[in-house]
Amino acid sequence: MRPDSTPIRLGVLGCADIAARRVLPAVAATPGIRVAAVGSRSRGKAEQLADRFGAAPVQGYQRVLDRDDVDAVYVPLPTGLHAEWIDRALRAGKHVLAEKPLTTSPSDTAALVDLARSRGLALVENFMFVHHGQHEHVRGLLDRGAIGRLRAFSAAFAIPPRPADDIRYRPELGGGALFDVGGYPTRAALHFLGTDLHVAGAALRHDTATGVDVGGAVLLRRGDGVVAQLTFGMEHGYASRYELWGAEGRITVDHAFTPPASHRPVVRVHRQDHEERITLAADDQCTNSIAAFLRAVRGADEHDPQHTLAQARLIAAARRAAGPDEPA
Template identity: 60%
Template sequence: MNAPLRFGIMGCADIARRKMLPALDAEPTAVVTAVASRDLAKAADLTARFGGEPVQGYDRLLDRDDVDAVYVPLPAVLHAEWIDRALNAGKHVLAEKPLTTDATETRDLYALAERRGLVLFENFMFLQHSQHAAVARMLADGVIGELRGFSATFTIPPKPAGDIRYLPAVGGGVLDDVGVYPVRAALHHLPGPLALTGAVLRQDPAHGVVISGSILLHTGTGIPAQLQFGMEHGYRSGYELIGSAGRIVLDRAFTPPPGVQPVVRIQRQDHYEEVTLPADDQFRNVVTLFTGAVAAGDPLNEFAGASIRLADLMDSIKKNADVRLTTGDLTGVLS
């Protein structure tokens, strides 16, 4: 058996504390050897719970010989710089989505990883949940006939005042944070390349960030993907595949807790069925995929290609979207 892959954690983001560190702690193929933060006390708090040594500053983390791979949960606008530094320091990189906020930077980082012989992986953890493979099998088996359309929604309630999503200086807004989920799901399920038909983004003038939006994509044969996202809603997380003979509906598509058994709803004209699937832990699955790839020297090119296609689509959306200012006042919601 290979020795556990030694991880350094770059930052003390909420997703690291709640999701990734518990997954690393539970997985025997990985071990946390260091946690870095600008605030040493925050790093020490995490190492007291999950092991490793607290480190002040990200550069010091990259200088360590006992770190084989770096997990990057920093704000998206900082990803390109620190992924580049980590790869140049000889570290494999597991980075939270989106890998970067620019398609050229994404391409450059994958090219750098290939030159250095390192694994670079963009963590869309939901794709590692087995429910999506089950849905893909149903579609391939013709359960709803031929695919005619796709729709997906990921919306969350407003965040408290001061949340990073309201800070444009660090890449705030929900397009790169929440909107990427439905777009990535469309890339996963629809055949061939996707192109932008149109997009409308709602921007909060008080904070200067996008707080919701809708996107319409299409395949080369005209199959549409209708996507909605935002943080001025009730919580919704699901997608629907529309076929010539029915539809498949999956709720809790993006953030199912490990103990939840997903339910897939299949509807045809004279048929309704609910299929309960096994519970799964998508974060632990990410860890095993990543550590296995490092051990095998597998660059995970399939995922790299999808990340680049996503980055291209996101660039197109940002460039071509119709941006509308909201008229509602979020002051009361955010106070």
């Protein structure tokens, strides 16, 4: 492991929009880590993105993994390519930060978690929203009994249709609403309810033209009877929210999953006779996520993969529960 005073050198596998727009600027703004190399199948794309961050452009993903000046890699590739390239990165001795979902298979996810553990490497699934301060504030309200004993949870994340060539519409690359936008309410349920969750039912709406699911809903049940209703899609008006419903009131949060760094969250506590609005300070979940990954690499925080493993299990179970394709 590199000394704490020496920056972690990050290699990037792919020039996805999320890398250029959010993640690499956050890396550049975080002390202790820097972009060392950017790899792409296209030399021109690698050069264009690498130049922005003073990094080396590399043609080909494996060449990034072969570099001695790369300690860790960020994987924003299409989901269907994750398992192969995360495996290659770990076997090359690199720590890994991968965009969600980690893979499209619970068995692949478990195998990669085991591989990372056996080699003493950090493997982190990049759900950035869990690092936003608003959710810890909500957890504090729950712990203080602000709405009494929790009875139910609901969450929704949906986006308007994407351009026809978007990778979300390509089943061979792990496309579809459940893997993409459906992951957010699922992870939110795990964040607040824990991993003792099981799929009680699910429905998916499929598009016959593309072969992917474009929306759906999942019902989860915790061992103590608390239920979670999750809704998601990519043919909808934008929505990004969750609600915790207790015996004495409700907590609601809007702009829950992808707030800009300048956004000041408003947490609402609804009780029978009044509503309390709590406005919080702006927070940057992207830079927080990079800082958390850096701590995992340094060994300052031991990254616990239980939510990643549970996420993969629940997504797979939801797909099974939904049964045969329901065409749009």
